[in-house]
Amino acid sequence: MTDTAIRPARIALVGNPNSGKTALFNALTGARQKVANYAGVTVERKEGQLVTPGGRTIRVLDLPGTYSLRARSPDEVVTRDAVLGRLSGETAPDVLVCVADATNLRLVLRLVLELKQVGRPFVLALNMFDIAQRQGLRIDLEQLSREIGAPIVTTVATRKRGLDELLTQVDTLTLTHSNVGDNTWREPSAAEIRAAHGEAQRIYRDCVRPPERPDTLTGKIDAVLLHPVAGLLILAALMFTVFQSVFAWATVPADAIDAGFAALAGLVSEHLPEGLLASFIADGLIAGVGSVLVFLPQILVLFFFILILEDSGYMTRAAFLLDKLMGVAGLHGRAFIPLLSSFACAIPGIMSTRVIDNKRDRLTTILIAPLMTCSARLPVYTLIIGAFVPRETVAGVFNLQGLVMFGLFATGIVFALLVSAIIRRIFWRGAAEPLMMELPTYRWPEPRNVALNLWTRAKIFMNRAGRIILPLMVLVWVLSTFPYPPEGATGPAIDYSIAGRVGKLIAPVMEPIGFNWQMTVALIPGMAAREVAVAVLGTVYAVGGDADSHDALSTLLSQQWSLATALAFLAWYVFAPQCMPTLGVVKRETNSWIWPTVMFFYMVGLAYLAAFVVYHTAVALGAG
Amino acid sequence: MSDAVFTADDALASDAPTRALSTAARGETGVIVAVRGETGAAEAVAPDELERRLLEMGFVEGARIEILQEGLFGRDPIAVRVDDTRVALRRREARAVTVQFDG
Secondary structure, three states: OOOHHHOOEEEEEEEOOOOOHHHHHHHHHOOOEEEEEOOOOOOEEEEEEEEOOOOOEEEEEEOOOOOOOOOOOHHHHHHHHHHHOOOOOOOOOOEEEEEEEOOOOHHHHHHHHHHHHHOOOEEEEEEOHHHHHHOOOEEOHHHHHHHHOOOEEEOEHHHOEOHHHHHHHHHHHHHHOOOOOOOOOOOOOHHHHHHHHHHHHHHHHHHEEOOOOOOOHHHHHHHHHOOOOHHHHHHHHHHHHHHHHHHHHHHHHHHHHHHHHHHHHHHHHHHOOOOHHHHHHHHHHHHHHHHHHOOHHHHHHHHHHHHHHHHHOHHHHHHHHHHHHHHHOOOOHHHHHHHHHOOOOHHHHHHHHHHOOOHHHHHHHHHHHHHOOOOOHHHHHHHHHHHHOOOOEEOOOEEHHHHHHHHHHHHHHHHHHHHHHHHHHHHOOOOOOOOEEEOOOOOOOOHHHHHHHHHHHHHHHHHHHHHHHHHHHHHHHHHHHOOOOOOOOOOOHHHHOHHHHHHHHHHHHHHHHOOOHHHHHHHOHHHOOOOHHHHHHHHHOOOOOOOOHHHHHHHHHHHHOOHHHHHHHHHHHHHOOOOHHHHHHHHHHHOOOHHHHHHHHHHHHHHHHHHHHHHHHHHHOOOO | OHHHHOOHHHHHHOOOOEEEHHHOOOOOEEEEEEEOOOOOOOOOOOHHHHHHHHHHOOOOOOOEEEEEEEOOOOOOOEEEEEOOEEEEEOHHHHOOEEEEEOO
16 A cells, blocks of 8 residues: 555535535544634534545545535635635645535536536535435436536435445545646626526436426425415424423433532532632532533433424425514524524524524624523523412413513513614614525435434534633632631621622612612622522522522512512513623624623613613502 | 516517516416516615526526415515425515516
8 A cells, every 4th residue: 555545635525505415424424523613714614534445534524505606605605715725724625525416406517517617626426316216317427427527426325325435436536636627716707607507407408317206295395384374383383392392301401410510519518628629619610510511401402403403404494484574673584593592592592693694684693692581591580480470370271470481581582573673773774685595305304414413513512612601600700709708707708709799889770670789799690690690699698509498598589579679680681691601602703892792781771771660660560 | 666677688588478576476487587686676785696696596597487385474585496496585586587477
């Protein structure tokens, strides 16, 4: 074996969206994937590794799906620059693998013609070839290969078929450097796109015989799922199911994680001498990691549904159905996925705004994402509702506590849409970004593929969220720990810390909205994560923060706070940016401090206003 | 302004009436006779860019189209079959596509 034979090679996967590109990437690389960002942009860079039968190590880059090398979004800029070998910090791929859905070749052939101009060695992988065969679609592979000037392999990524042939072709192309020419690609004009499309159509007619048994199922399903009325009702039912599952399935593992970390913290406090180190490890580090991990089950369940909806082809239908409704609020149809994710946690929601091409559409979605009621608000809502709202039945069927909870969710949604409408009508006026998306053929999601993508998503979340949340948790621990209470102090230690002092300092500002100083103090560590406020309230009211004392705290609060104060606190929590990790993620995703600052101030403003109105209305109605 | 998409060369294509795709109702079929970037309305993207995006999604002169579905509100957006591909777009952008409808 010569040196060149085992020289590592790099390949890049290019193709239309929905061509099974990611499935092929998963089939090739398995779980050996690394996800990061491309230098300087928030576009996901997915790379995996494999070793060919010939012993060559191949690094595989999965590029964002595109219809053209003409870049319109940050994702497509990455695809274009990677293909052209212009991407800073990246070496040009040795071989381009163009992945095409064998049953849907018309549009991709034009992309193939563009790739041909690039002059790099490439191979066309006709994926989902089994479906093409089942439909009786005939493709003259030899002629097609001659026409496009590149070898062709047929693959079934989900069954791992054709991978060896693909790798053999990659090996051959790396060695021979065949079909390497000068790069003659430049951005095509409309006339050139027409001409290329005509050429692609000619190739298609010459090489492909239309299917004998074309897919009719997708049309039949769409007759129902895209139906103006039935489609929306089914979408609502689906979302309701997803929602229920997120809360129902995740409760047990989330509670287990919570209990596990509490036990771990307890163990540390027990075995380490009491003092700074024990407090740092137990209250700072372990509580910090726990506060991230506790949301993982919910996020996994949510991602599971999102992946299934995406892989099956339904997600584009949801965007179609909701486009007009969301358009009223100035949102793009694609904002649906990020906003749905935000009900579990705004952090993955904000991360997933990357699917939105237009910068203003994306920023608007980011700014309103935290108004969706995330699961971290639930412990706070549960505590206050449990303490102040009677367990009554209204109108025979509705549980009053449930109604209040629903009202808090609805308030968040309504105000998110209002804020978006204000942003798009007043600050960023102008026409909406066009909606133009392919509605792919429906397919059964492949379990292996879903599992791998879920694993990747989870890794990304842990990695990014962990890096932001942990340091912030430590910061909040420092603020609530130092300085120590003086000798002979009687109140809880937090009263003497920076957080406690700041809380007392700003207490007069919070008085008009009905907050006492204990509440204000709790808000500061509550900045780390919303649910932390519950534990801190426990501490400042000196009942302890563990599960047994939850009922005690609830009883205590119902004696100490007026109903008006409690309602104002709830109103505050609907809007307040009580979550520094979210602000941290916004900073990261927008590459600027401006947007987290804007978010912080508009949310504090709304929260103060809402709490003020609620408090004074309640007082006027005699609930003071 | 919205009738800017009906111009003289549409009439040359055939004697059959041509209309903008944006006026189509569910179930209508036809052949695309012209694709332009101008919609006659303010657009977030330049006409030339819109034209190229439409072309890249398969909205090309000669392509057969069928309106598959319409949205509930204002019958917008529309799901269109373009040759073998199904594409969703808003009526606003569909103004840039002129179709010779069957029947």
